[in-house]
Amino acid sequence: MLQPWRTGKIIQIVDETPTTRRFWIEVPELDRFDFKPGQFVTLDLPIHEAKNKRWRSYSISSWPDGSNVFELIIVQLEGGLGTKYLFTEMKVGSELTLRGPQGVFTLPETIEKDLFLICTGTGIAPFRSMAHHIMRNNIPHKNVYLIFGSRKECDCLYANELKDLQEKAPWFRFLPTYSREEARDGILTGYVHSVYEDVCNDIRNKTGQPLNPAYFYLCGWKNMIDEAKQRILALGFDKKDIHLELYG
Template sequence: MVETWYNGIVTKIINETPNTRRFWIQVPELQAFDFKPGQFVTLDLPIHEKKNKRWRSYSIASHPNGNNEIELVIVLLEGGAGTTYLFNEITEGSTLILRGPLGLFTLPPEMDRDLFLICTGTGIAPYRSMVKFLHENNIAHPPIHLVFGTRYEHDLLYAEEMRTLQNGMHNFTYHPTLSRDTNPNWWGHRGYVHDVYEQLLSDKRPAHFFLCGWKNMIDEAKQRIIAMGYDRKDIHLELYG
């Protein structure tokens, strides 16, 4: 299969948190950029001679809506060649070479049990795509729990949007949890994502688990979910970093 690379034009950039930016990329060659919620694109960045050292993959944070523009949300990694290039060299109007959509981290064909969408950091991106797609298209779905872990409140991505969705969307609950924030007015959970889903699933009801974020979170979640009595087949992964 021949891989198709496209020229994407960066149409908008917004600083979402102190170290995270949202990039909107339009693909003029396509009338519509068709993808399934949860898929990703790979960027070819001019940061190395070897192509496999130039490639960086990011989940699509927007939902499919029939146009040719997608949104990526990217965190600046200290010492990371790819994100340093994106943050320092890319401005509105820049061109990015990309291919996609790619990946199988998508909604299960049989949505016959609760969905637990567990993430840290920019791992919220594919879940935002999934949840907004279900909501905008009025698709029936089981109860969905988005469990989002980060250190401080200012690191929360799409927080207002998720709270608005929770208020206006049937069977969707947003569970942000902060591991280091000491703000006494914080309204969400404290600690790590694992405590949250374990409490929610004390009844051991059937569930699909989606894990997206840093490797250490995913490794621990896999162990805990299996220890709770769930099958490995119930767990879907997307690894970052």
């Protein structure tokens, strides 16, 4: 069911990195803003006359907590009209028009397999939501691997929070990898693909099983997703176990 357009109010803004900003949005007309982790909202921004050129969709990065507030994490894109407006015009107290939640990029009803959550950039948003939702609601699950690719360590979104979650939850592994960092102890370098391939091969070696059942969720830029699909299939997994959310 398509949700109506509503008015949201920005109640907090925090810079996560020099180019990435966190926005907390309240929906005053609702007592609860209910959504499933992995869903998104669409903003109608006054940047063009044509509707389809005003709409920008962003995954919700917070988790359902029974309130009427949710969080978005947004990167400022060079030449992007939508993010330019959000970064220069939106302040605490500003109102915007939104619709949601929308989308089917959500967790299975029963988590019977390991979860590989693979992302780049702000594609981490739905996976942060999923990981916290699983933990806070004691949802039965297998192992969860959040594999996050960025250029530099300073670009790693929610890094301290997700490292803390890993320490609290033995079933959760946060595996950031950096494409433009020098190799050194304590960090992974390169792209996301070698990370999930290494994890899968390590599981096989330890269990002696030819294939450990898994769901793969991919969120990020098209090039990463296209390559990941091919590599996951080459590992022997089925296409139906791969779920996508494309950015850009």
